[in-house]
Amino acid sequence: MNALNIQKGMSRHSAYDLRDPHSQVEESHTLAVLVENEPGVLARVIGLFSGRGYNIDSLTVAEIDHEGHRSRITVVTRGTPAVIEQIKAQLGRIVPVHEVHDLTVEGPAVERELGLFKVRGQGEKRVEALRIAEIFRANVVDSTLESFVFELVGTPTKLDAFADLMRPLGLVDLARTGVAALARGL
Amino acid sequence: MSRTMTGARMVVEALRDQGVDTVFGYPGGAVLPIYDEIFQQNDITHVLVRHEQGAVHMAEGYARSTGKPGVVLVTSGPGATNAVTGLTDALLDSIPLVVLSGQVPTFMIGTDGFQEADTVGITRPCTKHNWLVKDTDRLAETIHKAFYVATSGRPGPVLIDIPKDVQFATGRYVGPKQIEASLYQPVKKGDPAAITRLVELIEQAERPILYTGGGVINSGPGASQLLRELADATGFPVTSTLMGLGAYPASGKGWLGMLGMHGLYEANLAMHGCDLMINIGARFDDRITGRIADFSPGSVKAHIDIDPSSINKVVRVDVPIVGDVGHVLEDLLKVWKARGRKVNSEGLSRWWAQIEEWRARKCLFYRNSDTIIKPQYALQRLEALTKNHDRYITTEVGQHQMWAAQYLGFERPNRWMTSGGLGTMGYGLPASIGVQMAHPEALVINIAGDASWLMNMQEMGTAVQFRLPVKQFILNNERLGMVRQWQQLLHGERYSQSWSDSLPDFVKLAEAFGCGGAQVRDPKDLDAAIQAMIDYDGPFILDVLVEKHENCFPMIPSGKPHNEMLLGEAETQGVIESEGAVLV
Numbered sequence: 186m187n188a189l190n191i192q193k194g195m196s197r198h199s200a201y202d203l204r205d206p207h208s209q210v211e212e213s214h215t216l217a218v219l220v221e222n223e224p225g226v227l228a229r230v231i232g233l234f235s236g237r238g239y240n241i242d243s244l245t246v247a248e249i250d251h252e253g254h255r256s257r258i259t260v261v262t263r264g265t266p267a268v269i270e271q272i273k274a275q276l277g278r279i280v281p282v283h284e285v286h287d288l289t290v291e292g293p294a295v296e297r298e299l300g301l302f303k304v305r306g307q308g309e310k311r312v313e314a315l316r317i318a319e320i321f322r323a324n325v326v327d328s329t330l331e332s333f334v335f336e337l338v339g340t341p342t343k344l345d346a347f348a349d350l351m352r353p354l355g356l357v358d359l360a361r362t363g364v365a366a367l368a369r370g371l
Numbered sequence: 372m373s374r375t376m377t378g379a380r381m382v383v384e385a386l387r388d389q390g391v392d393t394v395f396g397y398p399g400g401a402v403l404p405i406y407d408e409i410f411q412q413n414d415i416t417h418v419l420v421r422h423e424q425g426a427v428h429m430a431e432g433y434a435r436s437t438g439k440p441g442v443v444l445v446t447s448g449p450g451a452t453n454a455v456t457g458l459t460d461a462l463l464d465s466i467p468l469v470v471l472s473g474q475v476p477t478f479m480i481g482t483d484g485f486q487e488a489d490t491v492g493i494t495r496p497c498t499k500h501n502w503l504v505k506d507t508d509r510l511a512e513t514i515h516k517a518f519y520v521a522t523s524g525r526p527g528p529v530l531i532d533i534p535k536d537v538q539f540a541t542g543r544y545v546g547p548k549q550i551e552a553s554l555y556q557p558v559k560k561g562d563p564a565a566i567t568r569l570v571e572l573i574e575q576a577e578r579p580i581l582y583t584g585g586g587v588i589n590s591g592p593g594a595s596q597l598l599r600e601l602a603d604a605t606g607f608p609v610t611s612t613l614m615g616l617g618a619y620p621a622s623g624k625g626w627l628g629m630l631g632m633h634g635l636y637e638a639n640l641a642m643h644g645c646d647l648m649i650n651i652g653a654r655f656d657d658r659i660t661g662r663i664a665d666f667s668p669g670s671v672k673a674h675i676d677i678d679p680s681s682i683n684k685v686v687r688v689d690v691p692i693v694g695d696v697g698h699v700l701e702d703l704l705k706v707w708k709a710r711g712r713k714v715n716s717e718g719l720s721r722w723w724a725q726i727e728e729w730r731a732r733k734c735l736f737y738r739n740s741d742t743i744i745k746p747q748y749a750l751q752r753l754e755a756l757t758k759n760h761d762r763y764i765t766t767e768v769g770q771h772q773m774w775a776a777q778y779l780g781f782e783r784p785n786r787w788m789t790s791g792g793l794g795t796m797g798y799g800l801p802a803s804i805g806v807q808m809a810h811p812e813a814l815v816i817n818i819a820g821d822a823s824w825l826m827n828m829q830e831m832g833t834a835v836q837f838r839l840p841v842k843q844f845i846l847n848n849e850r851l852g853m854v855r856q857w858q859q860l861l862h863g864e865r866y867s868q869s870w871s872d873s874l875p876d877f878v879k880l881a882e883a884f885g886c887g888g889a890q891v892r893d894p895k896d897l898d899a900a901i902q903a904m905i906d907y908d909g910p911f912i913l914d915v916l917v918e919k920h921e922n923c924f925p926m927i928p929s930g931k932p933h934n935e936m937l938l939g940e941a942e943t944q945g946v947i948e949s950e951g952a953v954l955v
Contacts, residue, residue: 221554224503229495236496267683274680280500280520280555 211263213242214289215296215366216273218258221281222248229279230258239264239272243298243341243363255283261341261364288366296366300344301326302335306355314354321347332357373545378507379404379538382471385514387414388547391442393433393808394418395426399446400486401473404538409444418808418837421829423450425801427457427528428827431466432805435788436763438591440467440521441805447473448486451532452493456795458528459497463792464614465589467526469517470498476536477505490532499527505534507542515547524557525678526589557677561694561702569649569673569690570707576647577718578725579607582630582659585614585791586652586676586696588784594697595784598651599623601704605714608726610638612653613776614791621780627726631659632927633773636734636936637726639925642667643933644725650674652696655685656792665932675699734925734938735777744894746771746846746917750778750818753844756901760814762786763806767799767823770852770923775818797826800843804830807839814842814905821847822871831884834910842904843912848919849874856922860937877914886910 220226227246234241243261248254262272269287276285288294302323304314311333318325318335321343327334337347341364348359376384382405386394395418398406409417420426423445430441445454451472461468475484491503500520504510513531521529573579581602587594595618602609602625609619610630619626628635630642642648648670653659655674660666666686673690674682682691692699707713737747750771764779765788766772772789781787788806790798803817817824824845834841854869881888887907891900891914904913926937 225491225495225501228492232496267687271680271684274682274684278525278678278680283554 208266211265212269212289213261213263214269214287215294215364216260216262216276217284217286217288217366218260218276218282219284219286220256220258220279221283222254222256223281226256226281227258229281230260230276233275233279234260234262234272237275239268245363245365259364259366286368288368291368293369294366295369296340296364297338298341298344298362298364299336299338300347300359300361302337302348302351302356303332303358304335304351304355305332305357307331310354314351317347317350317354323347373543375541376544377404377539377541378510378533379408381507381511381542381544382514382533382538383408383412383415384544385511385547386442389515389518390439391415394442394444395420395429395433395805396444397423397426397446397450399450399473401447401475401535402444402450402471402533402538404535405444405471405473405533416808417444418804418833420801421832422827423453424456424797425804425827425830425833427454427461427468427470428795428798428801429805429808429830429833430468430470431457431461431464431798432765432788432802433809434466434468434805435588435802436785436806437809438785440469440518440526443468443470445470445472446486447475447490448488450486451490452488454530455493455497456793458494458530460790460793460795460798461528462497462499464790465526465585466528467521468528469514469521470528470530471514472530472532473538474503474532474534477534478536480534490530494530497528498530501530501532503532503534504537507537507540510537510542511544511546512550515545515550518547519550520555523555525586558693559677559695559698561675561692561699563702565690565692566699566702567706569692569703570710572647572671572673572690573605573607573649573707574710574713575715577715578641578645578722579605579647579649579719580627580641580645581607581609581619581625581649581651582611582642582653583609583615583618583651584612584653587615587618588652590652590677590696592784594652594695594700595619597697597700597704601700604704604712605707606716606719606723607649608641608723610634610642612656612659612791613789615653616776616787617781617784620782622782629776631656632661632929633777633923633925634927635777636732636925636938637729639927639933639936640729641726645670648672650676650688651700652676654681657685660686661927661935662930662932665934667933732938736939737921737924739894740918741894744892744897744915744917746774746848746921747778748894749846749897749915749917750774752897753816753818753901754779756898757814757816757905760905761810761812763788763803763810763813763815765789765799765802765806765815765817767817767819767826768794768796769820769823770848770856770921771818771820771823771846773853773923774846796823798823800824800827800841801830801833803841803843804834804837804839807834807841808837811839815840816842816844819843819845820852821845821849821874822851825871825875828880831880831886831910831912835885838909840907840909840911842907843910844904845877845912845914846917847874847877847914848917848921850919852921853923855920859922860928877912881912884910886912888912888914890914890916892916
């Protein structure tokens with residue numbers, strides 16, 4: 186439950202202050218949005234992004250505190266520094282949103298995503314797929330004589346790399362959860 | 372001790388506990404149980420409208436003229452969708468409303484039932500927050516929360532969707548005081564360090580300006596009082612957005628008039644040339660800023676706003692202060708006084724001399740006529756004949772709205788109700804009815820154009836039914852005047868669909884509705900016609916036939932900066948000013 190102890194205002198002395206607020210360069214930011222788990226709250230958050238023309242690269246949501254009716258939405262978004270600030274302010278004024286954290290600027294954070302990869306193949310390709318899966322520490326969670334389903338947890342780039350390698354080896358289907366992220370330390 | 376009652380009774384009970392005296396609404400299948408409860412009580416007056424859009428605008432007029440939330444009751448499906456324009460209007464102008472809508476019973480939701488619509492889905496982007504209540508035990512609590520959300524922080528409209536079975540079922544009623552403190556707690560006090568920084572800037576500024584908006588009015592009468600104190604004590608000039616008119620009195624010595632696209636020359640040039648801009652409860656709307664890249668290029672900008680998302684949304688500011696205008700101004704004045712009430716008097720007097728030069732341009736000058744009523748003249752006469760009354764003004768949207776903002780003077784807040792952000796034609800007539808409900812003895816005038824007025828003219832029936840003596844002052848140019856003006860200036864005088872063909876005879880229309888009506892076309896008869904309208908005991912439609920092709924000036928063409936104003940028709944202009952103004 187460390188996630189709920191993240192203090193507000195951590196960005197005060199963060200690296201954000203060093204960034205050029207007028208930059209037109211788009212940055213990727215991972216936002217953690219703690220919300221009241223009430224009907225429609227996800228629609229409000231998504232509607233904000235679509236209604237105001239912001240980007241969503243990845244989005245995950247799940248209840249994290251059943252008693253307290255809290256859910257955590259993790260959004261990976263892209264925009265200029267000014268747009269990112271505006272996104273955070275707009276998220277903050279949604280009534281059932283309790284806290285908005287920009288994990289990209291609030292200090293180091295761990296980001297993980299889970300992917301399932303179905304690879305079809307026989308003979309040498311099948312052996313090669315298994316060998317690469319071992320290098321990536323992917324688990325085999327389903328197997329037939331002609332296919333594997335690998336489970337891999339890691340950063341989005343690690344999952345990208347794995348998918349790229351599996352593609353010539355017979356990748357036929359994949360499912361990714363999107364990013365879940367937490368600040369490091371206390 | 373908790374009481375049990377039906378959901379329908381709870382609605383009435385909760386409204387009563389919230390101090391509601393007036394509800395604007397229209398019955399239908401999905402709200403019949405609530406209407407049955409309304410029938411059986413006398414504390415709350417229900418105003419039967421003719422169209423749900425009218426109900427929401429009436430509630431807006433009520434809210435803006437009282438500072439209290441407006442309350443609306445509509446049925447499911449079309450009742451709710453008809454309310455959408457009003458909700459969006461209230462959202463953009465930050466007007467507190469509580470809209471209650473009926474819904475099909477919970478067990479029918481999702482079956483495409485008769486008069487079913489996904490009301491919370493449809494209204495999610497046009498409300499501050501909304502709720503679908505599926506359990507009668509949660510109904511009272513939700514209504515109380517709704518009033519809290521609508522009125523706290525930056526105000527706005529909220530909607531509660533109540534399925535019919537929830538209205539019939541019995542549940543536990545809780546009062547407003549039994550609601551747990553909400554997690555929604557907007558910041559009220561501004562950051563002291565930022566306030567001190569602003570005071571330092573105030574002490575040094577040579578060319579300051581106070582740029583005020585609707586936030587001052589929403590913050591309450593105390594905020595307007597503090598603004599007056601600040602402006603008068605510092606001697607700083609004050610300009611205001613359309614939404615903020617009346618917060619600082621038009622007769623005040625610091626008053627420059629409205630700014631923006633149709634704002635006054637001196638106000639816009641002062642914005643362009645200032646060295647310290649203090650935005651108080653305004654939001655750098657595009658009608659205000661013109662081209663962002665050239666907006667007030669030489670100024671340090673401070674921005675006081677209760678909504679953090681307003682800060683740096685459009686214009687990057689140097690001193691952001693998130694907080695309620697009233698609280699921040701109070702602290703600001705305290706710090707400024709404690710530090711010795713310093714201002715840069717020398718710089719200020721040079722600044723005022725410059726402003727007087729701009730003012731001498733007399734940007735509101737127009738060529739009057741002996742034979743035809745100029746719309747500006749009509750408003751000047753209306754102002755002269757009504758300014759000593761206890762007067763409330765509403766408007767529709769278009770040229771007449773801008774002329775009203777230019778030519779009328781507002782001395783107090785909450786006296787000027789106009790659709791600013793959304794620009795909703797059809798707003799003014801129902802809004803005037805809402806205002807009159809709240810202020811039965813006051814003189815309430817809707818300044819309208821012929822096209823806008825037709826959009827919600829059915830509400831004249833409401834005015835007559837409730838004996839609300841609202842005055843409809845229609846500047847009739849048989850045109851969609853503002854559209855026509857843009858077509859003339861920007862679209863090669865191709866007047867596509869911008870005339871009002873087959874207009875009704877407004878006098879006969881008045882007669883048909885059962886109210887007073889008259890038409891005036893000769894400037895000599897105008898005063899008598901206005902006086903007759905004021906004196907008439909009941910609702911009245913005055914059809915003022917005005918010059919058909921008058922354009923509204925000054926004007927900053929879309930996408931141009933403040934110093935590129937058009938002051939009038941080309942032939943009326945003299946030389947180009949030294950400020951680099953490109954005057955056409």
